[in-house]
Amino acid sequence: MNRSALISAAEDVLHQGCALLDNVNDESYSRKEEGPWGSSIGAHYRHVLDHFLCLIEGLWDGEINYDHRSRNREIEGASKPPVALHEM
Numbered sequence: 001m002n003r004s005a006l007i008s009a010a011e012d013v014l015h016q017g018c019a020l021l022d023n024v025n026d027e028s029y030s031r032k033e034e035g036p037w038g039s040s041i042g043a044h045y046r047h048v049l050d051h052f053l054c055l056i057e058g059l060w061d062g063e064i065n066y067d068h069r070s071r072n073r074e075i076e077g078a079s080k081p082p083v084a085l086h087e088m
Contacts, residue, residue: 003059010052017045046075
């Protein structure tokens with residue numbers, strides 16, 4: 001897969017994430033669920049977004065290293081994602 005096709009595919013998935021966020025209210029976005037991870041939708045979304053941003057930045061830099069991705073924790077606790085949507 002060439003770089004352009006990979007970026008296009010990543011954009012498609014990120015647009016799906018935006019559609020999800022359009023259908024989630026603030027309380028649901030930031031509510032931590034019980035269970036082994038106890039994470040919110042926002043925490044999971046932030047985790048996925050961190051990986052996509054790392055991928056796209058790595059494509060331009062010539063090296064993709066997920067261990068060195070930034071972890072923008074503001075996104076997961078935001079009262080729904082003007083911050084997350086802006087990050088995209």
